[in-house]
Amino acid sequence: MDSETALKLVRHGVTLLFLDVPPYTLLGVDTQVFNPGPIFKGIKMIPPGPHIVYYRSSSREGNGFSPIIGFFIDAGPSEVIVRKWDYQEERLVKISEEEEERYTLAVKNLEFDRQLGPYNLANYGEWKRLSNFITKSSIKRLEPIGGEISVVCENDVVRNTPKTSMEEALDKQLNIDNSATSFRKYQTKGCYYTTIPRLGKCKGVSVQELTSLNLDKTQLLETLLAKDYGGSENLLLGELQFSFVAFLMVQSLQAFFQWKSLVSLLFGCTEAPLHTRTQLFTKFIKVIYYQLKYGLEKDSVVETGLALFDDSRLSVDIFVHHLFKDFLSLVQDGSVVDGDLLSWTRKFMKLLESKSRVEV
Structure with a gap:
């Protein structure tokens, strides 16, 4: 230069x-x-x-x-x-x-x-x-008071949340010290992430209708978009990226739980990808493609010195694979499918097969 x-x-x-x-x-x-x-x-x-x-x-x-x-x-x-x-x-x-x-x-x-x-x-x-998709407004909306994110300052609720074997391994890998009070004097307890219900609830519906709501999370997605994101798909994707980056770079468990919840929500939709929110899901697959591409490439992670995906790689692969398998079938079996969505879904499938230890 x-x-x-x-x-x-x-x-x-x-x-x-x-x-x-x-x-x-x-x-x-x-x-x-x-x-x-x-x-x-x-x-x-x-x-x-x-x-x-x-x-x-x-x-x-x-x-x-x-x-x-x-x-x-x-x-x-x-x-x-x-x-x-x-x-x-x-x-x-x-x-x-x-x-x-x-x-x-x-x-x-x-x-x-x-x-x-x-x-x-x-x-x-x-x-x-x-x-x-991360913007100044999404940072202001999600960051804790004072702006600083650290795993030792996160809510006790996060620490006491029932964990999978992968999450317990992350706890151990990050050397969580619950007695580390020095940070608590100066830090807040966590980011202001959107609450993602695990199960959809709706008054006045039958058991069959409630089961259907929880098998297809499209209605839950629509409710969250309207109530918490002001109808903005990009704001939701910004939170997905914010939580991933905070997890990978800062080793925040609260961020990992949020990323996992958002990925589960989006992969749990069956009506929205093919009909009502095709553009959102095309953008979503591109976002998670680049996240997993970065996270699963050992050279990139070693470069940051934060090899979170290294020891826990198999568990990450299984989690994403489990959710993506049904989504892949949904897109491939659809009678009419958006070309960009199909293309990026197939690209994501090839990434998982080439970089991970499981077959899609």
Whole structure:
């Protein structure tokens, strides 16, 4: 990249200025991870728009890590976001408005340019495919008070929820410490996800009609879209992406449960995909295709240092396979099926067969 182009990207892009980050801290933006050295002061050339920032502090020897803390941002062109490391709390904190103005001016005068690591634009397309429905409004709607997401700060309800063997394995893998109260002083208890009922309920209907409602979750989907998403399909897909990213990057179990609930809801519909919500399901299959493609590719996960899909891979495959099998039959056996929906469904089937350990 020539210097003129690089300078334009620096001036137009978002800058994260992180002051006093200790060595061995793992710090990530989207699908990219940075290992701060002695002169590290942040990241530059970040494309404007939604991103996730996540980090975990380390022991002085670099052989022990605390739970991950993450937060979403939606920054405009040339915006500078400043955080400073608080050694007592072991996290990044905001600074005073006066200090922020001073540091922002210094960044725009390129005083920190040599101490800022460049965002790898070659990987930006990968992030866009994981986040194209996440917007500023969806972040504001879902993020906890204060914005910070961490597994140790989530509701006790999440911790006490009956778990499958996969979820118990995740608990163990993430080293959940219920006595970790240091975060609870400064954090809220979780994101404001939409409540997804496991079973549809409706007063005044027969047992047969109620059974039908629960076999086909189309009516439940329509109710949720109208009541909780203001009729916006994209807002629902944004929550699906938000929860997946928070699960994979921040290791949030609350996010995993929400992602699982939304996937179960959508794959549980039989009327909507072929008739009333074909465009939604075409978009949904594309979203989950890129999620599973990223999550099941070991190289991508190792790159982030968060190999959640590695040890639990078989269970993830079985969960998705179990739901997708009936959906695949529904689409393939339909008398009239949208071409894009059929194409992406077959593409998703090939992905599962090539990347996972189960046959569709």
